[in-house]
Amino acid sequence: MAKVATTEALRFMTDCLKAVGTAAKAAQQQAELLIEADRLGHPSHGLNRLEFYVNDVESGACQPNNEPIILKETPSTAWIDANMVLGATASHFAMDVAISKAKQTGVGWVSVKGSNHNGMAGYWARQAANKGMIGMAFTNTSPLLAPTRSKQSALGTNPISVVAPGSDSETFYLDMATTAVSVGKIEMQRRKGEPLPSGWAQGPDGKETRDANLAFQTGCLMPLGGSEQTSGYKGYGLAAMVELFCGISSGSNYGHHIRSWSHSGEGGPANLGHCFVAIDPGCFAPGFGDRLADCMKHWRQLEPTDPSLPVLAPGDKEKEFAEKTDSEGSVSYVEQQIKSSAALAKRLNVKPMSVK
Amino acid sequence: MAKVATTEALRFMTDCLKAVGTAAKAAQQQAELLIEADRLGHPSHGLNRLEFYVNDVESGACQPNNEPIILKETPSTAWIDANMVLGATASHFAMDVAISKAKQTGVGWVSVKGSNHNGMAGYWARQAANKGMIGMAFTNTSPLLAPTRSKQSALGTNPISVVAPGSDSETFYLDMATTAVSVGKIEMQRRKGEPLPSGWAQGPDGKETRDANLAFQTGCLMPLGGSEQTSGYKGYGLAAMVELFCGISSGSNYGHHIRSWSHSGEGGPANLGHCFVAIDPGCFAPGFGDRLADCMKHWRQLEPTDPSLPVLAPGDKEKEFAEKTDSEGSVSYVEQQIKSSAALAKRLNVKPMSVK
Numbered sequence: 001m002a003k004v005a006t007t008e009a010l011r012f013m014t015d016c017l018k019a020v021g022t023a024a025k026a027a028q029q030q031a032e033l034l035i036e037a038d039r040l041g042h043p044s045h046g047l048n049r050l051e052f053y054v055n056d057v058e059s060g061a062c063q064p065n066n067e068p069i070i071l072k073e074t075p076s077t078a079w080i081d082a083n084m085v086l087g088a089t090a091s092h093f094a095m096d097v098a099i100s101k102a103k104q105t106g107v108g109w110v111s112v113k114g115s116n117h118n119g120m121a122g123y124w125a126r127q128a129a130n131k132g133m134i135g136m137a138f139t140n141t142s143p144l145l146a147p148t149r150s151k152q153s154a155l156g157t158n159p160i161s162v163v164a165p166g167s168d169s170e171t172f173y174l175d176m177a178t179t180a181v182s183v184g185k186i187e188m189q190r191r192k193g194e195p196l197p198s199g200w201a202q203g204p205d206g207k208e209t210r211d212a213n214l215a216f217q218t219g220c221l222m223p224l225g226g227s228e229q230t231s232g233y234k235g236y237g238l239a240a241m242v243e244l245f246c247g248i249s250s251g252s253n254y255g256h257h258i259r260s261w262s263h264s265g266e267g268g269p270a271n272l273g274h275c276f277v278a279i280d281p282g283c284f285a286p287g288f289g290d291r292l293a294d295c296m297k298h299w300r301q302l303e304p305t306d307p308s309l310p311v312l313a314p315g316d317k318e319k320e321f322a323e324k325t326d327s328e329g330s331v332s333y334v335e336q337q338i339k340s341s342a343a344l345a346k347r348l349n350v351k352p353m354s355v356k
Numbered sequence: 357m358a359k360v361a362t363t364e365a366l367r368f369m370t371d372c373l374k375a376v377g378t379a380a381k382a383a384q385q386q387a388e389l390l391i392e393a394d395r396l397g398h399p400s401h402g403l404n405r406l407e408f409y410v411n412d413v414e415s416g417a418c419q420p421n422n423e424p425i426i427l428k429e430t431p432s433t434a435w436i437d438a439n440m441v442l443g444a445t446a447s448h449f450a451m452d453v454a455i456s457k458a459k460q461t462g463v464g465w466v467s468v469k470g471s472n473h474n475g476m477a478g479y480w481a482r483q484a485a486n487k488g489m490i491g492m493a494f495t496n497t498s499p500l501l502a503p504t505r506s507k508q509s510a511l512g513t514n515p516i517s518v519v520a521p522g523s524d525s526e527t528f529y530l531d532m533a534t535t536a537v538s539v540g541k542i543e544m545q546r547r548k549g550e551p552l553p554s555g556w557a558q559g560p561d562g563k564e565t566r567d568a569n570l571a572f573q574t575g576c577l578m579p580l581g582g583s584e585q586t587s588g589y590k591g592y593g594l595a596a597m598v599e600l601f602c603g604i605s606s607g608s609n610y611g612h613h614i615r616s617w618s619h620s621g622e623g624g625p626a627n628l629g630h631c632f633v634a635i636d637p638g639c640f641a642p643g644f645g646d647r648l649a650d651c652m653k654h655w656r657q658l659e660p661t662d663p664s665l666p667v668l669a670p671g672d673k674e675k676e677f678a679e680k681t682d683s684e685g686s687v688s689y690v691e692q693q694i695k696s697s698a699a700l701a702k703r704l705n706v707k708p709m710s711v712k
Contacts, residue, residue, distance in 0.1 A: 280433075292600065
């Protein structure tokens, strides 16, 4: 692992996006989204993804300097066409609309089409929580999830995120793929040469596999819950619910109609769908923040099965990682990541990322 | 198994609730909720639960003839005190408010306190779908779910339900506990004398158990996803999200503060919290119903891993069961259920349920 100053990684990502023609603000916002994933300990959604975005801009699949527009709205809803901008641009625009509607009517529910990958869903839900609201964010993604009983994939890893502000600086932070695990976790087992736990992925015969290489080649993740016996159909149902809120509502590409997302930037515009929700807890019972903090504290003090593994509240892992990152002022990357970033710098004629 | 005419089971349940002092309309609505569970093939939430409700009315924990009231509202939200009425009364009232707000502003988000168990969550989400809306329903319940790493339970089985209307008479129907399985499934393995699959429940040492008796006594269900290795913390996070929308928002009892729900009607008022949401898909892209139907049809035709087990779309199982029930005009109950219903009839001096 190599350390890079957080500000330097942010600078590098911004520069790369600018080098392919992205205007400064859009490049900055997209880079902030990516660095936040590295900061919270979710490197699969950080610098690791930069080249995908760069390629999409280069190929024209993403048009970073367009403007999203509102196609239709009511006091509490909006339907937005992101006009092929970067996911961060689309999501800032849409979540701002949701928050502003929630301030007026208590709820804002916004559906977006014509967008690109918008990184960590939790980043968007948190925008609402930063304004004192319950935030929710959903997005559809390229097919990777095999519905229960199916040999083939038909839905994405379709994340659900909910973030809410509590008293005593507590933040409820949930950001989860509706597959049992992400592709990144399978890649990690593969690199370590270790078998997969049960319930993660299928082989080409549609049966569960423990072989990390085979799982990676097949690209059929099992839904949260794993097999039918352990209620995997619930994870499948949740992924479908996310699609209902995203592509089915917004008229973007959806489910089996979404292109696969490759390193090459091929396949034309992604035309992904997102959904953003803001809810003002002040519309309900006084004391929301206190009750939330009471729960989070209660969960942490529950007697653990293994005394060395304390019970966590949703978001504790990310909070701890972020505190470590901030105190060190740097993020860590695997060597392969450093190498591919250097190659990207060369290709785009951008100042290379300086390693500590 | 014994067959009972659906209308007769409905009559019997209504009569029992009336016998303990419930007014006719409230008794009828609660009985309709219960019979619907038996009709859809979820007997754990049907006649099986009748005596719990009867006991709560008898003990005064439930006050079936009170009226729910709106405590606070905005164009898109309402905070409701159910005033200890039956769950069905509270939920009809609250979902009607959500639907009416969604007709005005596109979204209705309603938070309820002071309620009682409101049966199958899907029954409530479907009320909105029957009016052309996306419906969602959530409720908190008595502690049964052990957060990941915890020896003790701290959250309920907290269900999530989403129902939406598609073209070609398709209905997306998702109604799922956020635990891996319900207590009912563990009881079923226990009756059959079979071991539990992995990832269902914990023993008193906080470790997963395959012993159905031990699991039943311990009363610590694992969250959807099972162990930490298979992402059980996601199911825990979802259960916590449901609590955020229910008790934490409404100011009802929540999480570890909820009484356990026993057969005896003891423990005072349940003071449960619910959340109901209606969203008008007409606020977004035209063609919602067509895209939903396209997905549901696509999922069903996916190549199955086992040719004898076709891939299902969310709600197919319930739809098939309901068609069977309706064509026979009767529901089936296990012998034990028939016996306890006869005993209840005697105790309440109600005309016994006539078995076919």
